Amino acid sequence: MSDQGAEVLLVRLRRALTELGFEEIATGAEGVHLIEHARGVMIGWMPRDITTPYGHGPHDNTTPEPDLPGLRRAFGLALAAALRGAGFTIETRDDKWLLVLDSTTDKP
Incomplete structure (x- = not known):
């Protein structure tokens, strides 16, 4: 993809995410x-501030962060469906990432 094409795709994708209620976040923070x-x-979601599993106290530092594959998969499916509806072509890259292609310029 050309530099200009990549920039146009980023602008369109950021606009679509904003319209869908998602904001791109800073590196190292939770979110999209x-x-x-x-x-x-590539677009992914980093859930960090999820409530600890039921039965663990808020001060229990020995409890590992919960592995949330089901939640991550559900979020990915919902985001992929919304972006497809906005005119993007989506390829899944495991349950953590989606590859967003510009369907107006991408040729198979």
């Missing part, structure tokens, strides 16, 4: 992350 890719933009 965008990473430029040779074929488009």
Whole structure:
């Protein structure tokens, strides 16, 4: 993808995410992350401030962060469906990342 095409895709994707209620966040924070890719933009979600599992106290520092594959998968499916509805082509990259392609410029 050309530099200009990548920039147009990023602008369109950021606008769509904002309209869908998602904001891109700073590196290292929780939320939606965008990473430029040779074929488009990788998008992922980093859940960090999820409530600890039931039965563990808020001060229990020995409890590992919960592994939330079901929640991450559900979020990814919902985000992919919303972005497809906004006109993007989506490829899944495991349950953590989506590859967003610009369907107006991407040719198979």
